[in-house]
Amino acid sequence: MYNPQWLRSFATVAVLGGFTRAANKLGLTQAAVSQHVRHLEEQLGPLLIRRPRQIELTPAGTALMAFIQDMERAERRLKATLSEEVSDQGEVSLITPGSVGLALYPVLLDFQQNHLGLSIRHRFAPDSEVLHAVLEKHYELGLVTLKPDDPRVSASAFTEEVLELVVPAGSSAKSWIDLQRLGFIDHPDGRAMATRLLSRRFPGNPGIGSLPVHGFTNQVALILEPVSRGLGFTVIPRHARESFAQPASIKTVACGDPVVDTLWLIHRSEWPLSGAAQWLVERLRGVPRFRRGRAG
Known part of the structure; x- marks a missing residue:
């Protein structure tokens, strides 16, 4: 794992185009910033082409910059996923029976189109697989037709089928x-x-x-x-x-x-839903076709 301060110094030099500007931005000496970049180059080879008043990335420098940007995006996703504050930012995983899944899927796509920070992973599966996936923490949310009696699972009525x-x-x-x-x-x-x-x-x-x-x-x-x-x-x-x-x-x-089954929304009971999952559940409960009482 590379030293985070070294990576921060390199990325700042690359973005601002100079060691002096990067040092001023980071509140460090120019010598310290140069040393950080040198440490990285000792491990990865030349990262920068230094010219008067100009800094250019080598292919290795371009690859390292892409790596740093990927890390930053991953960190933002992790913070959004772990946050309990209700938000339309982050990843939500949902596993459902196929029938209600057909109705849910276009709605989920609409949500993603209108909330670009939201990522939804959705899978169709029978009841037994849904319960197993939630218990094993492969999916945060699930829908089942039989209410589980497992104390590890929290279940609430979602809609009727x-x-x-x-x-x-x-x-x-x-x-x-x-x-x-x-x-x-x-x-x-x-x-x-x-x-x-x-x-x-x-x-x-x-x-x-x-x-x-x-x-x-x-x-x-x-x-x-x-x-x-x-x-x-x-x-x-x-x-x-x-x-x-x-x-x-x-x-x-x-x-x-009519023969009516209740569909139960389930998640692990030991910890609260992520902020993004709370946001999604609230919006889904407001969709007219999923409101309970449509049996007639």
């Missing part, structure tokens, strides 16, 4: 026979979601296992693509349906009382 029966536009789903005709487009949570919702729409039905499966995908953004092409129906959360790019090619079917 409503399950929907989605069929191709122009199709009918008035009976179980209609569903058999359409076929099921499955996904990792498809059978569990369909079982919960279809019991409301078709009480006493013979079960999702009795329906032909016309497709499967583990990519939440692609589940409605085969539905839009008339290949079958599916059951997905509303956030995923609202994010689909071709809404005219699908339709939702009313299923009586």
Whole structure:
């Protein structure tokens, strides 16, 4: 590791273009500044070309200057991340299920566009992976559908996720026979979601296992693509349906009382959220589509 004072002296000489000006800026003697630069050159080779009234960086000097600037940016990021003062500056890491993630992602991009000091790292993952990532400190924030009972985790209700029966536009789903005709487009949570919702729409039905499966995908953004092409129906959360790019090619079917899951915002309970994470959570709770009570 290079002596911070040596680096500061070199960077000041490079920016101001002279040893005298750098010494005056730093409150040091010119001899001290020259000595600092000389120490660095003993380790890295020539850094400056010294001409009367002019200082020019060598390739090694240019590389060292870039290194110093990277260090300064990293230090600013670290201070912003560790600060508990609510701020739109710093990095926030967030891991969520794919369905709500589809709805969150464009909102997160909007925040970053309007707050250039904000950096958001976002990943899609199932509940178990979300909880593990937060517990292992890989992500500061997470969203899960089941409230954890682990004392290391703080959980608060964030939004609601409503399950929907989605069929191709122009199709009918008035009976179980209609569903058999359409076929099921499955996904990792498809059978569990369909079982919960279809019991409301078709009480006493013979079960999702009795329906032909016309497709499967583990990519939440692609589940409605085969539905839009008339290949079958599916059951997905509303956030995923609202994010689909071709809404005219699908339709939702009313299923009586809605099946609603609460999404829980989680983070480690042993320490407070960073200032940037607090800022992001406050803004997300104000977004209309994430407000609770939209189940109807």
